[in-house]
Amino acid sequence: MSNQGLIIEERSRDIGDFLVGRLIPFRKKRMVGPFIFIDHMGPARIKKGQYMDVDQHPHIGLSTLTYMLEGELVHQDSIGTNQRISPGSVNWMVAGKGVTHTERTPYDLREGTEFIAHGYQIWVALPKALEDIEPEFHHVHVEDLPSWNHKGAHFRLIAGKGYGRTSPLPVHSDLFMVEIKTEEQYELKIKGELQGEIGICIVKGAIEACDDRIEHGNMLVSKIEDSCYITLEPHTHVLLFGGEPFAEERHIFWNFVSTSKEKIETAKKRWQNREFPVVPGDKTYIPLPIDTMKRS
Secondary structure (H helix, E strand, C coil): CCCCCEEEECEEEEECCEEEEEEECECCECCECCEEEEEEEEEEEEECCECCEEEEEEEECEEEEEEEEECCEEEEECCCCEEEECCCCEEEEECCCCEEEEEECCHHHCCCCCEEEEEEEEEEECCHHHCCCCCEEEEECHHHCCEEEECCEEEEEEEEEECCEECCCCCCCCEEEEEEEECCCEEECCECCECCEEEEEEEECEEEECCEEEECCEEEEEEHHHCCCEEECCCCEEEEEEECCCCCCCEEECCEEECCHHHHHHHHHHHHCCCCCCCCCCCCCCCCCHHHHHHC
16 A cells, blocks of 8 residues: 555454454554454354354444445344345444344254355444433435446445445435456555545455565555555455544443443443343343453
8 A cells, every 4th residue: 555554464353153364453454444353254154053143242433334345234223223234235223322133044054054244244333422412223225326437447435425325325424335346457546535543354366566476365554645555366356444533532342332332331230230222122142241341
């Protein structure tokens, strides 16, 4: 990107039977614009008895964005949402003052048929003035997202503003998330098209930037104004994340994000005391991690 750019390699971790690659937060870069957490889920072959099941857990101070490339998930939350997500569509949950949710492999896909699950779980911090808003949920179908072709590259604007277009996803800050797939070599222009900081997540293939070749499994981070020319190789798939950074520092503890350490402490006690709203009909409960408590 530039001599001041940063290359972040995915760090693997297990969540039950599912392997994810953590991109941010990273010790040298905690956020990219308002994006504070990006997990790359899979690709993993889902077999009988090995499903994607994340039990009931809480959030405050952020919005979650789920984007599947392959496979499907069902989202349920304490607002009463029950939404299945398929590849290319977007689930957007605004946690605000507090919400709980689950994400699971759909029951009709638990009959022994093998399939690939592959996607991204993303957290976007809320602006300070909106951290305590009422929770809400939105689902946008893939056909309702802006998409276009340019010189052999296919673009899809998942969230925010970019390239003269606006996604219908109701975001709360200046941000962007763009998906690009190439068939041939493509020169990517971002200056004047996107604003703020940028992370380029390489899902497949490779890119060339500032005389470096970076392959899939890495993310480049820079400011838009510092970015040099970027070339996407043929058959490359990337996701662009970013936007204008917030003025205030964000604290992150387990599933809680806030400008206030006191709000996070209160959320921890609320969860331990079972005072969060619950997903209707769901009795599962993920305890506050002990190792996380020791780091607070």
